[in-house]
Amino acid sequence: MKRILAKDIDETKAMYLVFGNPGTGKTTTAQYLPGKTLLVAIDGSDRVLKNQPDIDVVELDKEDIADIVNQFEIILNTIESEYLKTYNNIAFDNLSHLQDIVLSQLSLMNKDQRKAWGDMQNLIKKWIGRIRSWNMTIYATAWETAETFENADGSSSTYYDVLMNAKVRASVKGLFDVVGQTFIYQDEHIIRLTPNGQSQVKNQVDNRVYCLTKDLFNGKEWTPQLKNKETKGDNN
Numbered sequence: 001m002k003r004i005l006a007k008d009i010d011e012t013k014a015m016y017l018v019f020g021n022p023g024t025g026k027t028t029t030a031q032y033l034p035g036k037t038l039l040v041a042i043d044g045s046d047r048v049l050k051n052q053p054d055i056d057v058v059e060l061d062k063e064d065i066a067d068i069v070n071q072f073e074i075i076l077n078t079i080e081s082e083y084l085k086t087y088n089n090i091a092f093d094n095l096s097h098l099q100d101i102v103l104s105q106l107s108l109m110n111k112d113q114r115k116a117w118g119d120m121q122n123l124i125k126k127w128i129g130r131i132r133s134w135n136m137t138i139y140a141t142a143w144e145t146a147e148t149f150e151n152a153d154g155s156s157s158t159y160y161d162v163l164m165n166a167k168v169r170a171s172v173k174g175l176f177d178v179v180g181q182t183f184i185y186q187d188e189h190i191i192r193l194t195p196n197g198q199s200q201v202k203n204q205v206d207n208r209v210y211c212l213t214k215d216l217f218n219g220k221e222w223t224p225q226l227k228n229k230e231t232k233g234d235n236n
């Protein structure tokens with residue numbers, strides 16, 4: 001434990017979590033982190049980072065996945081002992097898949113499935129808490145879930161959130177400074193950073209509503225341009 005003055009809080013080392021549907025650019029966004037990044041490729045979707053000079057990747061093989069509970073502890077231990085000093089950022093891609101494979105292993109190990117769920121929740125929360133204690137720039141990804149609820153008047157509302165077990169999700173999101181949602185709009189890869197009543201995002205770092213995925217870490221905002229208007233102009 002150490003006590004510091006509020007003015008000395010280091011706001012440059014934030015924790016970013018982005019969730020989004022497959023193909024929206026979550027993994028690619030890791031290449032825009034300034035400095036050197038170590039990326040733990042949990043879901044194996046790291047091909048898009050090939051030849052990126054500032055990214056090194058920890059890939060998991062079949063045996064690692066089958067024993068993910070122990071292997072992830074080993075990865076965290078190794079990062080702590082060897083890599084926190086040599087990298088500027090650590091990335092985890094992605095947490096939804098991490099939850100799935102941890103639960104698969106624990107389900108096989110436990111007759112009591114409720115215990116498997118409880119153990120999975122505790123492990124993921126413990127790991128993310130440990131990652132937070134590193135005081136590093138952390139970038140993590142997750143898939144998106146869309147949940148639709150019927151309103152009293154018969155209409156329905158859809159909410160978009162991180163695809164994780166609800167109890168884990170609340171604790172995990174609480175530990176991140178930014179939770180954004182990736183999507184593609186008019187061929188651009190965008191991140192929503194401010195809640196709009198449907199997307200369960202948060203932004204404790206700045207006031208941006210949207211950014212391009214390439215600008216997540218540099219503070220630049222993106223505002224929707226009326227492309228149709230331009231097209232119309234071209235035609236006239």
Ligand SMILES: Nc1ncnc2c1ncn2[C@@H]1O[C@H](COP(=O)(O)OP(=O)(O)OP(=O)(O)O)[C@@H](O)[C@H]1O
Nearest residue numbers: 021022023024025026027028029045048189213214
């Ligand atoms: N900013 C960008 N501009 C242009 N193309 C991009 C951009 N970001 C990602 N892409 C392209 O979109 C495709 C999907 O990107 P990526 O693999 O990063 O998505 P993902 O969200 O990680 O998907 P998955 O959930 O399936 O792993 C890739 O072909 C990638 O090259």
Ligand SMILES: [Mg+2]
Nearest residue numbers: 026027045046
């Ligand atoms: Mg990916």
